[in-house]
Amino acid sequence: MSNAFGRRMLAVAVTAIAVAGFGPTAASSAHAAAVTSQVYVVHGIPATPVDVYVNGKKTLSNFKPGDVAGPLTLPAGSYDLALTKPGEPIAGAILKADGAAIPGGKSISIVAHLDASGTPKITPFVNDTSMVAAGKARLIVRHTAAAPAVDVRAGGKPVFTGLTNPNEAKADVAAGTVSADVVLAGTTTVVLGPKDLMLKEGTVTIVYATGSAEAKNLALVAQVLTGMHQVPGRVPSGDGGAAATGVSAATYILGGVGLLLIIGAVVRLRGRRATA
């Protein structure tokens, strides 16, 4: 598969070079070639290991239910996806999505799962990887199971209600461990869980409900994306001036008068400390 994408990238690069010197066109072509997405593949179809093909090339061998693969860096574009039983030719694919559009500059999870009635399908989700505020974690829940509408509860309280296949609900919540379960929408009939979820500060945790209620093989699959944490703006840790090294710029700018003022300030400071 890397060869196929290599050739594709090469073709784009050659085009960009061929039009170089013609002004904005060259620049915009080069820019388009640089727009890639981080792509993950999530397997949510019970009891069905598969080989995964992207544009006719085998990308994953014997990919198991409940596993998460990636990231794969893909240029924006249209891709043909196919799943086969392990070792079988692509002509006998059990599931196909031709012309799947991958936008640029995103984090994307492509999920093989059952629809609400139990038929296998492929659904791409764009992951919200925007920054998470300090102290928080983002929880995204995706209904990708052959099951009716559900509510998701944390600590026994509904946090997402009426979630249906193939949709998601999300919230930024206080980081830490929560006990979560899934109930039939509007009821207290637990269909999954409760399970402890460790939501780490500044990360995105995506939980997929997979499997089939009828076949009694509902399961949770999780995917964690990191690096969305906030960084302090500054670390202000001193306003005394007693540890100053080098010569202050202010000394140069203000000259002798400034220097006298600084000395005056130090004297005042010393006076205050002596009386403190």
Added chain:
Amino acid sequence: MPVHAGSLPSAAPQLPPVRLSIAAIAVDVAVDPVGLDARSGDFDVPPSVSRVGWYRYGPGLEATTGSIVIAGHVDSAQQGTGAFFRLRELTAGDIVMVTGQDGQQHEFAVIAREEYAKTRIPLAKYFARDGATRLTLITCGGPFDAATRHYRDNIVITAIPR
């Protein structure tokens, strides 16, 4: 392409540091868990210059990756010399002892001392959650602007587990 089981995330509970000792510069201080100043988004260094602050949103002593950050005052106009007044004197090989909330001591060895203008310091690197486990100590330093009462620079000490 890497493949892993999509098991539910679990992690060791955070182990906050409670005390910091650096014999080389006669430091032995309490460590408070701190976050960000709600208004400015700045590191919320403890107001008392004789205490230092651990960034509680990042890794604690349980860390297997990333940067454990402790920042403290070099000094203050009101309170005088701070806990990290002599931080800049540390050199490679100096030992930093950090006591966890569980009473266990964790020993680190200094590997780097850096000084950056506050406008250019790569804070994302020092507050990273990934990369090798390390202890990052931060204070102020460099030239002092008496008009704004600000130091120009941050002093950053990096230490690794021994």
